[in-house]
Amino acid sequence: MRFAHLIDDAHPSAPGTPAARLAVISGDGALFLDEILDDAPVDLQHLLERGDAELARVKSHSDAALAQGVGLTPVSELTHASAVLRPPQIIAIGLNYSAHSSELNVKADAAPTVFSLWPNSLSGHGATTSWPRALSESIDYEAELGVIIGKHAKDVSEADALDYVFGYTVVNDITARDIQFAETQWSRCKSFDGFTPTGPTVVTRDEIADPQDLHVTTMLDGHLMQDSTTGLMVRSVAKLIAHLSRSATLLPGTLISTGSPGGAGYSREPQVFLRDWSTVTVAVEGVGALTTHCRMT
Numbered sequence: 001m002r003f004a005h006l007i008d009d010a011h012p013s014a015p016g017t018p019a020a021r022l023a024v025i026s027g028d029g030a031l032f033l034d035e036i037l038d039d040a041p042v043d044l045q046h047l048l049e050r051g052d053a054e055l056a057r058v059k060s061h062s063d064a065a066l067a068q069g070v071g072l073t074p075v076s077e078l079t080h081a082s083a084v085l086r087p088p089q090i091i092a093i094g095l096n097y098s099a100h101s102s103e104l105n106v107k108a109d110a111a112p113t114v115f116s117l118w119p120n121s122l123s124g125h126g127a128t129t130s131w132p133r134a135l136s137e138s139i140d141y142e143a144e145l146g147v148i149i150g151k152h153a154k155d156v157s158e159a160d161a162l163d164y165v166f167g168y169t170v171v172n173d174i175t176a177r178d179i180q181f182a183e184t185q186w187s188r189c190k191s192f193d194g195f196t197p198t199g200p201t202v203v204t205r206d207e208i209a210d211p212q213d214l215h216v217t218t219m220l221d222g223h224l225m226q227d228s229t230t231g232l233m234v235r236s237v238a239k240l241i242a243h244l245s246r247s248a249t250l251l252p253g254t255l256i257s258t259g260s261p262g263g264a265g266y267s268r269e270p271q272v273f274l275r276d277w278s279t280v281t282v283a284v285e286g287v288g289a290l291t292t293h294c295r296m297t
Helices: 045-049 052-067 097-101 236-245
Strands: 002-007 021-026 029-032 090-094 114-116 130-131 145-147 164-170 197-203 215-220 223-228 256-257 279-284 288-297
Touching: 002 045, 021 052, 029 052, 045 052, 114 130, 145 215, 145 236, 145 279, 164 236, 164 256, 164 279, 164 288, 197 288, 223 256
Parallel strands: 090 256, 130 288
Antiparallel strands: 002 021, 002 197, 021 029, 090 114, 145 164, 145 256, 164 197, 215 223, 215 279, 279 288
């Protein structure tokens, strides 16, 4: 299944209700859950907190509605919000591809480099991310596979770790490089408003046979900048979940951004950064292609 948070600008939500509504994506159409379910989950986080029984209910009703030929809303007529809303934690992994750590001239540690991203940084597919020119002109892209935890994960083994995954999404871990290298912590440089686009959808685990066998690309203004595979991760998705769950319980809805491959703009000669009116699309095979428009104010 594929889930998305979508805004219907032609039919605004009633006052006091969320603007973005949870939908199942089928082809080019969206099936809003609140149109086929009583007491529908308001967002993906709500669905995950209700547990496996709720997912089964959603799947059963959506499958039946699609089989009956219920009318779908064209996704092209809707606006994407972030693929994840209200995650209990956004965990980012740095230096998880050798090519990327080498090009940044940063030595990878024996253990994963782990930091948090702030929730204000979340944005959706097709959104415009803006930042003050006076704050940074060294804004870089980073295509990453995002992992959404589906159930409480504590002290899980690497062998069992993927059983705790609900699904996957695409993340662009946008980064102010000058701030990154001026500070010892990496959260602020990656947490400007809109610096963590996710989407367009969350794809459930059963649709991805092997998260370590996915093509990853970045296109910036029509030019291929990153071209790699998740098979080159230093630590696999399963290893990351096992490692993180040793010290803290990973709650349902937690987003883990698993690191970016080589090809960052910072390392190029001349350097290539996101500029005013740039358009960047990061993609992960089988998961989706996530586009962000840029404005420098």
